[in-house]
Amino acid sequence: MSTAIFEVVGLPLPVAVVRHHAARRLRLRIDHERGQLRLTIPPRGSARAALRWAGEQRAWVEAQLCNAPTGVSFADRAIMPFRGQPVTIRAVGGRRGVKLEGNAILVGGPVDSMRRSVERWLRRTAADQLSTLTAEVARSAGVSVRSVSVGDAASRWGSCSSSGAIRYSWRLILAPPQCLRFVVAHEVAHRLHMDHSARFRAAEEQLFGGPVAPARALLRELGPTLRLVGRR
Structure with missing residues (x-):
């Protein structure tokens, strides 16, 4: 390409x-x-x-x-996506910390540190969930994964090196669960086939648990909006 x-x-x-x-x-x-x-x-x-x-x-x-998507700021009362559902960020003061409670992300500590606190929490949550799911899918595929990490790549949701190091965009935690699982299945399938051959596609769908086209299309549709979350 x-x-x-x-x-x-x-x-x-x-x-x-x-x-x-x-x-x-x-x-x-x-x-x-x-x-x-x-x-x-x-x-x-x-x-x-x-x-x-x-x-x-x-x-x-x-x-x-x-009709271009606009960014969402990590600010008090801002509404953002989390696991495919809208949640509201709320400043609660008191001790520093972030937690999910119902459909709200509660953020303690100074307001001027809210943006950093929310992003750190999202990255940590994404890393935990993606590590757990990657290990589960890798076991079902009978392959090993050397490491799992998260970043914020401009255009890729995930990557897998020949050594077995998998890296994801933390923004997958904002997407519906089927989109996150699709990317995990895609990257783990690369531990079997480092290409996009018919054998790779078959492994990808087996690890995902069915056709990947709907999840891939949904992630493509939501992508521009998800990539702007927290950028204002």
Whole structure:
């Protein structure tokens, strides 16, 4: 997969042309985090023709930008997603600490430390849940995992090295459980096949417990919003 960036007259964002071996048609989407349009084309497609087509999509692009997701701040009374459900952040004062109670995340300590406190708690919660689920799925696959860690990658929900080190985005804890399990199944399947072959896909679905397409599509739909949580 190769990428090149172009400016197209009439379009409000630069266009990243991505040649993908599996692409069968042109696909245009907005990458809100990078502030660009992502134009996927087949491996032998004409970049010039694809860019000309993209330039004709100006009305669609502008409409999408008007409906772009906005960030959620980690502030008192802010509503954010957690495990796919809306929860409200509430400052409770007193001793420092964060806990989930019903549909509220209760945050103690000074208000000016709320943002850091909430993010640390989310990262820790994500690391705990992802470590537990990864170990469970790895046991069912009969493979070992060297380590599990979390970060905040700009575009990837997970990665697996050839040595068995798996790294996830902590933001998966914001998504519905089926999205989190899909990513875990995907990365653990790479311990069996370090590619995206038919054998890999079969292992991925077996570890997930069924077809992964709905969970993958849901995560793709929610992704732009989840990646903006806590960024305001």
